[in-house]
Amino acid sequence: MSENENRTFICIQCPVGCTVLVERAGDAVRLSGNQCKRGEEYVMQELANPTRVLTTTIWIRHGTHPLLPVRSREEIRKELMKACVRELSRVHVEAPVKCGEVVHKNVGGTGIDVVATRSIERRNHEKIHPGD
Amino acid sequence: MKTDVVVIGGGPAGLAAALKASERVEVMLLERGEELGGILPQCIHHGFGNFIFQKMLTGPEYAQHYVDLVKQSSIDVRTETMVLSLDGNCRIMATNPREGLVEIEAKAVVLAMGCRERTRNQILLPGTRPAGIYTAGTAQRLINMDGLMPGKRVVILGSGDVGLIMARRFTLEGAEVEGVYELMPFPGGLTRNVVQCLHDYDIPLHLSHTVVDIRGQRRLEGVVVARVDESFTPVAGTERFIPCDCLILAVGLIPENELTRGCGIEMDGRTGGPVVDECMETSVSGIFACGNVVHVHDVVDDVSLSAERAGMCAARHAEGNGEKVRRNIPLLPGENVRYVVPQRLSGAESMPITLYLRVMDAAENVNITVSSGGALIVEKKERVVRPPEMVKVELPAESVKNIAGEVRVDVRK
Numbered sequence: 001m002s003e004n005e006n007r008t009f010i011c012i013q014c015p016v017g018c019t020v021l022v023e024r025a026g027d028a029v030r031l032s033g034n035q036c037k038r039g040e041e042y043v044m045q046e047l048a049n050p051t052r053v054l055t056t057t058i059w060i061r062h063g064t065h066p067l068l069p070v071r072s073r074e075e076i077r078k079e080l081m082k083a084c085v086r087e088l089s090r091v092h093v094e095a096p097v098k099c100g101e102v103v104h105k106n107v108g109g110t111g112i113d114v115v116a117t118r119s120i121e122r123r124n125h126e127k128i129h130p131g132d
Numbered sequence: 133m134k135t136d137v138v139v140i141g142g143g144p145a146g147l148a149a150a151l152k153a154s155e156r157v158e159v160m161l162l163e164r165g166e167e168l169g170g171i172l173p174q175c176i177h178h179g180f181g182n183f184i185f186q187k188m189l190t191g192p193e194y195a196q197h198y199v200d201l202v203k204q205s206s207i208d209v210r211t212e213t214m215v216l217s218l219d220g221n222c223r224i225m226a227t228n229p230r231e232g233l234v235e236i237e238a239k240a241v242v243l244a245m246g247c248r249e250r251t252r253n254q255i256l257l258p259g260t261r262p263a264g265i266y267t268a269g270t271a272q273r274l275i276n277m278d279g280l281m282p283g284k285r286v287v288i289l290g291s292g293d294v295g296l297i298m299a300r301r302f303t304l305e306g307a308e309v310e311g312v313y314e315l316m317p318f319p320g321g322l323t324r325n326v327v328q329c330l331h332d333y334d335i336p337l338h339l340s341h342t343v344v345d346i347r348g349q350r351r352l353e354g355v356v357v358a359r360v361d362e363s364f365t366p367v368a369g370t371e372r373f374i375p376c377d378c379l380i381l382a383v384g385l386i387p388e389n390e391l392t393r394g395c396g397i398e399m400d401g402r403t404g405g406p407v408v409d410e411c412m413e414t415s416v417s418g419i420f421a422c423g424n425v426v427h428v429h430d431v432v433d434d435v436s437l438s439a440e441r442a443g444m445c446a447a448r449h450a451e452g453n454g455e456k457v458r459r460n461i462p463l464l465p466g467e468n469v470r471y472v473v474p475q476r477l478s479g480a481e482s483m484p485i486t487l488y489l490r491v492m493d494a495a496e497n498v499n500i501t502v503s504s505g506g507a508l509i510v511e512k513k514e515r516v517v518r519p520p521e522m523v524k525v526e527l528p529a530e531s532v533k534n535i536a537g538e539v540r541v542d543v544r545k
Contacts, residue, residue, distance in 0.1 A: 012327050052332070055178050056176070057279070069191075082303075099193065117176065
């Protein structure tokens with residue numbers, strides 16, 4: 001967000017969903033429209049450092065399924081999301097994998113690890129998957 | 133084959149119901165698909181379980197918790213098993229590749245078949261019939277479980293939660309989402325999904341819009357969208373052609389109740405599901421229902437909770453403790469209420485009851501009242517109510533005892 005630009009946020013801290021207007025003039029930030037303190041905290045966090053949990057899939061070889069769903073252990077910066085998904089699209093693991101197991105370290109140079117969000121067993125049938 | 137309780141469906145509702153029932157009696161869990169978990173394994177995004185686990189899980193993690201517990205339990209799980217029919221005496225005909233046709237006699241049955249997506253036919257979309265048109269859940273399965281991309285340039289019709297989630301998912305996987313078009317003047321999904329799936333990725337949401345034409349012979353070449361007026365009629369002159377190779381439909385969910393209807397169970401036209409009482413028992417004694425087969429929920433936590441109630445009551449019925457004096461007090465939707473679940477109160481067991489309701493119109497600073505014959509039973513205030521977000525009202529156990537006549541729920545300013 002550039003200087004002297006107005007922007008609106010919808011607060012998602014509770015079902016009320018206040019629309020919060022952020023007016024910025026130089027260093028000063030003025031918030032209006034939020035009905036409580038949580039709205040202010042939410043918007044300030046969104047302005048300073050918006051983070052999200054990253055979830056995507058990676059290929060798994062010789063599993064009962066071709067894809068393994070994964071997540072970042074902690075929230076990562078929002079603008080890194082696309083690059084991290086691209087990085088993970090090139091990662092392959094070998095079955096079996098247990099839910100919670102670390103499958104990729106330091107995604108996008110954030111220092112945050114990526115873990116499996118389900119268990120996938122090794123398959124004992126002949127079907128070839130695109131993950132192999 | 134004989135057992136105490138048969139649970140039909142191995143999604144979140146069936147898993148929780150089977151686990152709860154198995155604490156008391158013998159349980160068989162029948163699942164049509166190859167694995168347990170229902171829709172959850174393909175819902176790889178996070179935001180599940182905030183209420184039950186006090187933390188945000190992904191869909192597969194939420195399912196894994198229950199699947200692991202089921203594996204450790206005594207529940208007889210049969211996957212790839214399709215139930216063909218159910219009768220009023222809890223007799224089930226089912227089929228699977230290992231046993232062929234099987235007949236199962238149960239003392240109680242829990243219906244947990246979930247819901248299905250509305251398709252193009254059900255919303256009467258005009259135009260040609262090319263490849264490239266998918267429901268949001270199908271696209272979700274293709275991308276998240278099969279590793280296939282359904283298209284490169286995507287238009288999404290409908291702003292239900294799955295549609296919003298898929299707008300983000302397509303974008304992250306490298307496709308371009310041109311926009312989300314919603315017939316109603318408000319979004320169909322939860323606000324947090326509008327913010328985190330659309331605003332985060334600058335995907336436009338066009339309210340009061342619909343698709344008026346589909347073009348392309350073999351493969352989709354584009355759609356024509358138009359604005360609609362208050363009566364949902366497209367406004368002439370607002371048509372716009374959008375080139376795209378993929379149209380995603382997120383136009384609502386319908387409880388899947390073929391078995392329920394086949395059994396002659398009383399249905400509620402507003403929810404599309406069976407009429408149930410606070411034990412989640414249907415109009416046929418011994419047949420219970422829970423989760424999205426009863427009404428479409430916003431969050432899975434509520435599905436699991438209703439399923440535990442159904443599982444517990446089904447087990448008690450199977451033990452012979454379920455023959456209750458049915459008081460059959462109707463619970464009716466009043467002012468600005470589209471539906472209420474449960475639709476009946478039997479009053480047989482003393483237990484707290486959660487009423488689930490949806491409003492017709494958004495409103496602020498409302499008073500929700502539950503009353504009978506003019507006498508107030510419970511009231512609750514809400515700052516904001518909206519049609520897409522379910523409202524819950526707790527009825528304390530003792531409050532049901534003294535109710536005589538029909539109960540109504542009103543949402544007033």
